Amino acid sequence: MPSADYRTLVRANYRQLSQSIQGFRPRREQNFLVAEIGKVLLGHYDAARRILVAEAGTGIGKSLAYLQAAIPWARLNNKKVVISTATLALQEQLVNKDLPLFQPHCQPAFTFTLAKGRARYCCRQRLQALVQGNGQIGMFEAVDALTPAQQEQLTELWQALVEGRWAGDRDSWAEPINDALWQQLHTERHSCQPQLGHGHCPFHLARAELDKVDVIVVNHALLLADLAMGGGIILPEPESCVYVLDEAHHIAHIAREQGSAKLSLRAARRNLEQFNKQVPTLAAVLKDDGHNAVNRTQQALQQLIPSLGELYKQLQAAQRRGELTPDEQGCSRFAAGELPELLSHSLTALKDEHKQLAQGLSRLQSALAEALKQQPGNSAVSGAMASVSLQQLHADEALGLCELMLKAVGPKQTPPARWLVQGKHDTTLCATPLAVGHLLEQWCWSRAAAVIMVSATFTALNDFSYFRRSVGLRADDGSQYLRLNSPFDYPASRLIIPPLPLEPQEAGFDELLVEEIPRWLKDEQASLVLFSSYRQMNAVAKALRGQGHSLLVQGEAGRQALLELHRMKCDGGQPSVLFGTGSFAEGLDLPGHYLTNLIITKLPFAVPTSPVEEAMAEWISLSGGNPFMQLTVPEASRKLIQACGRLLRTETDRGRIVLLDRRLLTRRYGPALLNALPPFTRET
Structure with a gap:
């Protein structure tokens, strides 16, 4: 695309926008920001790394600036614009005010939507099962007795969904939905897949809409969750996206949260014991077809359940001996990230055992998916899939904790923060990466078509260095930095x-x-x-x-x-x-x-x-x-x-x-x- 065509479009859009707003006053800083974003997108600074960090003071009009610059370039280059924010207030401003204001005056024309995570959508099959009174959603997820009011609300939800009066997302339902009840309804990653008969679930319908629109508004947590899974799971692939990260000074903190992991030993053991009791029921659902998968899962459980209990006892004994010194909150942090030999040895075994369990669960899920193809609509099979899916999530989280706890780092690398919290009835192992720059580079900076980061507060002590270090950028890596003062007096x-x-x-x-x-x-x-x-x-x-x-x-x-x-x-x-x-x-x-x-x-x-x-x-x-x-x-x-x-x-x-x-x-x-x-x- 010739850069002259792009510039012509941006100028024409600006004229139309300015003429439509009563009392419009040109802002020099806003226009400069539009121009700099355009130069970065056109590759004038670095065609291989289109990244801009722009600190723009209050009153400049950052959102209209990046909309004017990013949307035409993305449309002409067949890319999506993904605008990510830290606060709900800014999301609402973009969706309800800024995008509708710019949309009638932009060429090429564009469409937009707000994207939400899986947990904000109900699973159609799970809702139907509850309404029909099956008594449980998954095989091992017995639902507490529903009150008449809850049963009435479920019926209303189902009718509204079937009649097309409700999109299936929690936020658009006028009345509050009880948290415990919603836990039984929302979509899950492993079991709610289109190939497993969930293609008409609200989440997948909403996800299909994302492929049709040109601009997607999300929050930082959803964006980073998708990127951490490799990208393209909930949102489009990074390579096809121009990311606009507004309020981007929060990015490092939220990336750290996405990279964190924890494992509560006694709770994990109780969950697996309950699951183990129900595995024979799983075998009955699968019959001979799932014999090997069931055996592999049972073998993994027989190793893992005692290991979790033994580690809990060992940590309790270590505290009694004074080898662990918790603070007032029961937290014992491992200095310099170095684990005691006891914990290092146990976590190595737990890591291997969780891998074995994950492999067994994966085979179970495959066998159940095949059974569902042969018996479409079989509630027993779909219920089993939901239960196995939940165990897969738990296994993935536990495996992530073990890997982060055991992660080896070089002499100049920053180790994760590693600690445990000893409560009254449980011990929880926790780990958080301190340096997330390499994760952001791997997830986003090196893959995205372009990244535009804006905030009113990037610099600390009049310098970008603090922010740069936190997100893994360098002054000499092709990224551009811009600081614009507020027009306020x-x-x-x-x-x-x-x-x-x-x-x-x-x-x-x-x-x-x-x-x-x-x-x-x-x-x-x-x-x-x-x-x-x-x-x-x-x-x-x-x-x-x-x-x-x-x-x-x-x-x-x-x-x-x-x-x-x-x-x-x-x-x-x-x-x-x-x-x-x-x-x-x-x-x-x-x-x-x-x-x-x-x-x-x-x-x-x-x-x-x-x-x-x-x-x-x-x-x-x-x-x-x-x-x-x-x-x-x-x-x-x-x-x-x-x-x-x-x-x-x-x-x-x-x-x-x-x-x-x-x-x-x-x-x-x-x-x-x-x-x-x-x-x-x-x-x-």
């Missing part, structure tokens, strides 16, 4: 750092906040106060309410209900004060008169308390680095920028930020954190 708003007598870590700081916060709330109509912890927030809220202050406190009502109350008070001319923690520092949109006074009580330094954070800090130290300067300060910089970003949401917004942490002025890292913030007028 930051100097018209103030950043105030009062000369307080105490720092946040000192005794008496809570009491100091009780004195200081009212001073900065006085005569203000719309305030948001951000805290570093629920404990501190609730303690200060209790004290201020004792003084007669009216507060809206996170956790005392749902997020949306609190925000609606806040807006109502602001619209009615009443002063309103919101108290929130870190989750209110990102994604909260209170434009204009809904927020003019932002108070941040403490710099957002995260204390490494989770096993993953502790392991990351430990590995940096062992490698000769400084965890505080390499992890804590850059992450605090990013979070502080996000928190300050709550104040200005439109070009006409004005207000002030009061930062009650004097460390910005007294510590050596303070100037770097301050200089990374937008250019507010500073008062110290």
Whole structure:
């Protein structure tokens, strides 16, 4: 495709779009972002690696920029655009506002849809079995007695599905569906396959629609789950996709979650014992055709069940001997990722035994699939398939845990975080990869037709290095980096750092906040106060309410209900004060008169308390680095920028930020954190 044709289309689409929006104002930064995305897609920088990381400040209009640049290029090159977001709010904005706004003014024309994971869809056959009162979904998944209300809801679901009034996804049903009931209904990876008679299940019908549309909106978790399975399972193949990752600063964290694994020893053993009791019923369903598969599965179970029990006993004994030292949460982390010999030996055996079980289950599933072809609609066979499918999922998860726990790493490689949690009645083995860059490279960067990553907060301390390291990119690998400032008038708003007598870590700081916060709330109509912890927030809220202050406190009502109350008070001319923690520092949109006074009580330094954070800090130290300067300060910089970003949401917004942490002025890292913030007028 000649680049001139593409540019002509983008310009023509822009003209049509601008003429259709009343009061449209051109944004120089938005146009620049469109142009840079276009250059990357056209291969002007690197034809073999079309990757752009673009930090675009609030108010630039990132979503309309990437829609204008990516959709025409993808349509002309026979590719799909997959837009992935971190939050439901942005998904809804794209599907309900931005895409419908752009669609009538785009050539080539495009269609779009929202994609959801398997667990959001019901399985048609499982729903039918429940409605017909078979008493169970799978052979070994006895359903608790249904209440009349649940039975009535199941009937309504089935009728709506059959009559085409319901697409079979949980989100589109007006009434809530009980979690336990939905667990019995939703689609599963192994058993719900088109070749097994599930072609008319809602998930597969929705998946078929993805092949017909040009733009697919997903969330990061679904995207990375699909990529981790090799891609092309739920979403199209990476090679045929232009990925637009909005809110992409979350990608490394979510990739880490996708790569994590855990195994609860006693729960796994109980599950397998129950399954083992029912294997003779399986043999009866299959008759002679499945004899070898049944024998292989039984042999694997006879080895694996005692092994799980023995390892549990050994770990309990090791704790009694003082060889494992759990913290208050019962967590024992293995320093530098090194396993005790006892655990290493046992996990090696468990890994082999789970492989044997997985092979046996796979043969069982094949035999059941063949039986279902010969007896279409046989509920006993399809029920058996659902049960075997569940065991396959468990076996895959356990095998993944064993492999991650035993994974050997080279001298310069980062080992996974490995730990166990000893609860009252069970012991759970856990592992999480710390470095996920190589996974993202393998899953996505090296395969995708193009990747466009956008966020308002990529840089930490005015540099992309922190983000680059977290996602496995390099400055010299062909990836492009762009930073565009917000068009907002930051100097018209103030950043105030009062000369307080105490720092946040000192005794008496809570009491100091009780004195200081009212001073900065006085005569203000719309305030948001951000805290570093629920404990501190609730303690200060209790004290201020004792003084007669009216507060809206996170956790005392749902997020949306609190925000609606806040807006109502602001619209009615009443002063309103919101108290929130870190989750209110990102994604909260209170434009204009809904927020003019932002108070941040403490710099957002995260204390490494989770096993993953502790392991990351430990590995940096062992490698000769400084965890505080390499992890804590850059992450605090990013979070502080996000928190300050709550104040200005439109070009006409004005207000002030009061930062009650004097460390910005007294510590050596303070100037770097301050200089990374937008250019507010500073008062110290």
